[in-house]
Amino acid sequence: MVQSRFAHYLLLALVMALVTLPNLGASSLWDVDEGVNAGCTREMMESGTWVVPTFNGELRTAKPVMLYWLQRVSFNLFGVGEWAARLPAVLLGLGTVLLTYELARRMFDAATGLLAGIVLATAIEFCKLSHAATPDAPLIFFITLTLYLFWVGHEHGGRTWFYTAAVASGLATLTKGPVGLAMPGLIVFVYFLWNRELKRFLDIRLIRGILLWVLVAVPWYAVVIAETRGAYLAFFRNENAGRFLNAMEGHRGPVVYYVGALFAFFAPWCVFLGGAIWFAVRSATPRTLSSVGGLPMQDVRANRFLLCWAGAYLIFFSLAATKLPNYIGPLYPAVAILTARFLVRWRTAEITLPKWVMPAATIGVGVVGTVFVAALLVGGGAIPLNLKGQRIVPGLAKWAPVGGVLIVAAGLMAWFLAKGQRLQFVRTVTAATVLFIGTLAAFVVNELDPYKxxxxxxxxxxxxxxxxxxxxxxxxxxxxxxxxxxxxxxxxxxxxxxxxxxxxxxxxxxxxxxxxxxxxxxxxxxxxxxxxxxxxxxxxxxxxxxxxxxx
CATH class of the missing domain: 3.40.190 (D-Maltodextrin-Binding Protein; domain 2)
Known part of the structure; x- marks a missing residue:
């Protein structure tokens, strides 16, 4: 396999372009979020302010300012419209894919990095957020950057991460509020706790890092609160404490909501998720090292860090009252790396799995394809169910064969599995997923536009x-x-x-x-x-x- 970073970057950029750029501006803005965000940016441009966000002539306290700044640059370069409103998400989505590649390559190897980047780019939820004029893609990028800089800075005992991660965390805080600091801080804390290294926080650099974070994140909040005479404080009360304690706007769910959401929106890679988590847990536990091939401590620490990353998001937001799938968006890079590492080690026969695991995953790919075929036929009215409140979009039915891509891929995967051709197995599911997600994002979703x-x-x-x-x-x-x-x-x-x-x-x-x-x-x-x-x-x-x- 080619190990060149340049070649891998080109391939990852091509995959992201295929699943995000076609028809990016063809669909009108989605309500509620895209309409509010693009409208807020345009109003800030018209009023000549970079500080106070307004929408429909009223102060908007729902989100901080970073998305509006990014969209404003895009609007100035390309004009006000849907394409320019969504372009920042595409570019920062690509940035997250490349960061994920680099992190996985540093943790493990180039093959894991390349596959992790492709897995992330073609996960349904991440692909959706990388099309959207919302703060989610910028937040995922800055959170991933924060954790990448932490890993790079600390992996050989260094302490520079206190500064670099603080800057990135400050930018995340300007994107979506205190979670930009709280979640990376929680992940690093749990990771050090697992490794019995909490003393690494006892460093003067921590105070300096906090001061640097304050310099990046706090000035805008201070100015906007001053200019609105305290009215912007509603952001902290309503959008942070309020959403955690109360199910706002009807967005509620059971405590297992995000477990189900992760499996649904990580499709079709979700079929490998159980095995990936099982392998990561075993790899992160020293007493099982002999059973997973004598892993070096670097691999153990990497798996621990990725599990802390994903687990912190799942547990924290599962405890929150308001539940939306995009809230756990920043965990997808970690899950993508875990999935890629699992598949690469299986492909190279470094791990031995129960005989039923990969056949079950193969069937799972076919099931995902079948579910999409059925959903598009029902949504398009070809299969009448006459459900109360059902929305029929006739154009969806003609795209039902898109789900057939995964069904065909499952058949090929079964063939390669029987022949022991593991590389072809992985390549088949990867190529099929790129084709499936790319078609879904570029064409199928746009069938809804005439009905908006x-x-x-x-x-x-x-x-x-x-x-x-x-x-x-x-x-x-x-x-x-x-x-x-x-x-x-x-x-x-x-x-x-x-x-x-x-x-x-x-x-x-x-x-x-x-x-x-x-x-x-x-x-x-x-x-x-x-x-x-x-x-x-x-x-x-x-x-x-x-x-x-x-x-």
């Missing part, structure tokens, strides 16, 4: 009129991308009476309202003249949405 109403409603209703004095409002319809595409504040009506009064004003007024709400609460009850200027089915509401004007 905000961009079409704005275009058809003529509400994008930045140079004309008009007013926009919504009743029971709060998709933030309406604000982004209309480039205008959308007032939130709280009642049918308020909406009716809004349409009676002398200025041109446009009301965005679900058709059923209009029919039940407003139709025939609005005293002033009105007309419906746009009507679209909306995937989010699973029903039609209207734009009604007094013009």
């Amino acid at each position: 109403a905000p961009k079409s409603l704005v275009a058809e209703s003529g509400t994008h009129q930045p140079d004309r004095e008009i007013r926009l409002a919504s009743l029971d319809y709060t998709q933030p991308s309406v604000t982004f595409y209309a480039e205008r504040k959308v007032e939130r009506m709280q009642s049918a009476l308020e909406a009716s009064t809004f349409l009676a004003m002398p200025l041109p007024a446009y009301l965005f309202v679900p058709a059923n709400v209009w029919d039940e609460q407003l139709a025939g009850k609005v005293a002033s003249p009105y007309r419906v200027v746009a009507r679209r089915f909306d995937f989010y509401r699973n029903g039609d949405v209207l734009v009604v004007t007094n013009q």
Whole structure:
């Protein structure tokens, strides 16, 4: 196998390009998050501020500033739009893949690094976040950078990591708040505790590192809190303590939520996850060294660190009340390395597995493919289930054969397994996953776009009129991308009476309202003249949405 870093970088960049760049800007912004984030960045540009984030004319305290800075640079270079809004995620996703490669190569070898990078790039959740105009891809990058710098700085007994990791952690804190410091700190603490090395924290460099973190992370928070007269403090109260203690916006789940989410969103590599974790635990336990081939202490420490990394995220966020799959996004690099190491050592016959493990994994790949075939047929209406609230997107059914890629791959994997051709086995699942995920991300997801109403409603209703004095409002319809595409504040009506009064004003007024709400609460009850200027089915509401004007 080629060991050249340059060749490996090229291959990893090619894989990331294949699974992220095609049709990156073809889909309109996803609500709620993409619409709010891109809209906030545009408003900061228009107001000329780099400090105070606003959306729809109001202070936005939900997220810190790093994503807005990154998107602003992208908007300045490429213009305001979906492609530019998502480009930072793609670039930082690639950065995370390369960091994962380098970390795995330092921990183990080049083969593990290369496979770890490909596994990460083609894991469903990581690929999704690397397309999204959200803070998740930047956070994953800066957390991975923090932990990479720690590992590189400490692996030979060095202490420089106190400084380099502090800077990276400060950038993570500017991306999503205190977790940028708390989670890397927890991981390093548990890792040192496992190794009985807590005394390594007793160093003057720790204080200097904290001061360096303060210099990076705190100034923006101090300035934004001062400029908003303390209003931005709501970020710490609501988005940190509040989300941990209370299930906000209905995002709740059982304590095992993230275990299930990890297996679902690490597909199709999840079929190897059980074996990878089993092998990593055995490798991290000194008394079992003889049973795993006499591993050097470097391998033992590496496995311990990766297990602490993944375990800290799983346990911490499992205890939190608010649960969303992206919250554990930063653990995917660790899980990718563990999976790659497991497959590489199996391929080179350095470990012996029970005879059923790889056949079961092969069947698992086929099962994942079959599940996707069924899901696309059901989602496309080809298999009618008539479930309550089911959303049908007819274009999905034609993409059902994409799941067949994994089914065919499973057949080839079984063939190579029977022949003892382990290298071909690994190459088959890798190539099939790149093709599967790339097609899914570039084409299948975009079938939903015609059913996302905000961009079409704005275009058809003529509400994008930045140079004309008009007013926009919504009743029971709060998709933030309406604000982004209309480039205008959308007032939130709280009642049918308020909406009716809004349409009676002398200025041109446009009301965005679900058709059923209009029919039940407003139709025939609005005293002033009105007309419906746009009507679209909306995937989010699973029903039609209207734009009604007094013009």
